[in-house]
Amino acid sequence: MHTLLPKLYSFAYALGPDEVFAEQLIIDAYTLMIMKDEDIFLSEDYDLKNVYDRKILKKYLFKEMLSEMYELAMKREKPNWEHVSFEYQSFYQLKPSQRALIFLKEKCELLIEDLQEVFTLQRFQVLEIYHNAKSFLLSHDQQEKSLEDENMTLQNSPETSRDFLVRAYVNKTIKLKDIPFVEKMIGEDNQLQALYTALKEEQNFLQDLVLEKKCVAENIKNIHHIIEEVTVDILPETKKSLVKRISEFLDKPILTIDY
Incomplete structure (x- = not known):
């Protein structure tokens, strides 16, 4: 043993x-x-x-x-x-x-x-x-490797380090021990306050966009279901072709946003 x-x-x-x-x-x-x-x-x-x-x-x-x-x-x-x-x-x-x-x-x-x-x-x-x-x-x-690479970038580019910290703070990827320091830094610098506000607005916009896309997808799904129910009352010989044509139309992109 x-x-x-x-x-x-x-x-x-x-x-x-x-x-x-x-x-x-x-x-x-x-x-x-x-x-x-x-x-x-x-x-x-x-x-x-x-x-x-x-x-x-x-x-x-x-x-x-x-x-x-x-x-x-x-x-x-x-x-x-x-x-x-x-x-x-x-x-x-x-x-x-x-x-x-x-x-x-x-x-x-x-x-x-x-x-x-x-x-x-x-x-x-x-x-x-x-x-x-x-x-x-x-x-x-x-x-961990990504954080190490980011830290190396900060060390090599001191002029962008404060912007990076604010972005990390907004994205919640910053270490807990660094939060008080970044909050104090934002509170004392007007430019960083403006950057923080812009980043938050961008983040909120993207979150709203995701919710909107989910809502649109759900609505399209419901519409497909309703159409299938409605076409039951339509003449049998036209039912399949009508469903196909409407489905193809609904499957086309309604809105494309570049960001």
Whole structure:
């Protein structure tokens, strides 16, 4: 078992970033595993002198421990992850099931079939959790890279940095700690106030435009439905051609706005 401890501890820490939590999780999971199958090490199914049998037993114990640790962790209060370094915070923002599964897939290199056993899930469920977790992490990494690029631009173009901060403030992409500074800056500069007002008006216009487009689309959908009902009373031989001609007319763009 001692050869499995490094991986088990890493998994425990992935479930809860706290040393005491991780250590206790391993101890309790091992205790539970032995209680459930106290003769596992004495089983005649495994010849401990045989290298192949030892390898099979080791893999079995590893998966059993992972399963017990995960079940225990889901029942316990999780340690606060906000103290972990910034580079790992996106990982701890994942749901516990996503965090556990992607860790075992990426770091421990478990197969999909192994993950099915550990989490008692069907194959499609494992794949769904894994891909959702990976998509979240990739998206978060792209956002961080974008912010880094924007910060680099600010450093290289100091004359536009204040405008950029105002735009980020309006778009709500600014860091919380920077909000008081930007609000103070806008309040003290007439040009920035004018920029802020213009950006807000543009934002409100675009929001109204989106709502208007949705309303138009819904109205067209209702009109199509009404036309289909009305044409039931029209002569059968003209019904299809009339519906087709009116539908084609309604499907044409009503309004195009360039912005």
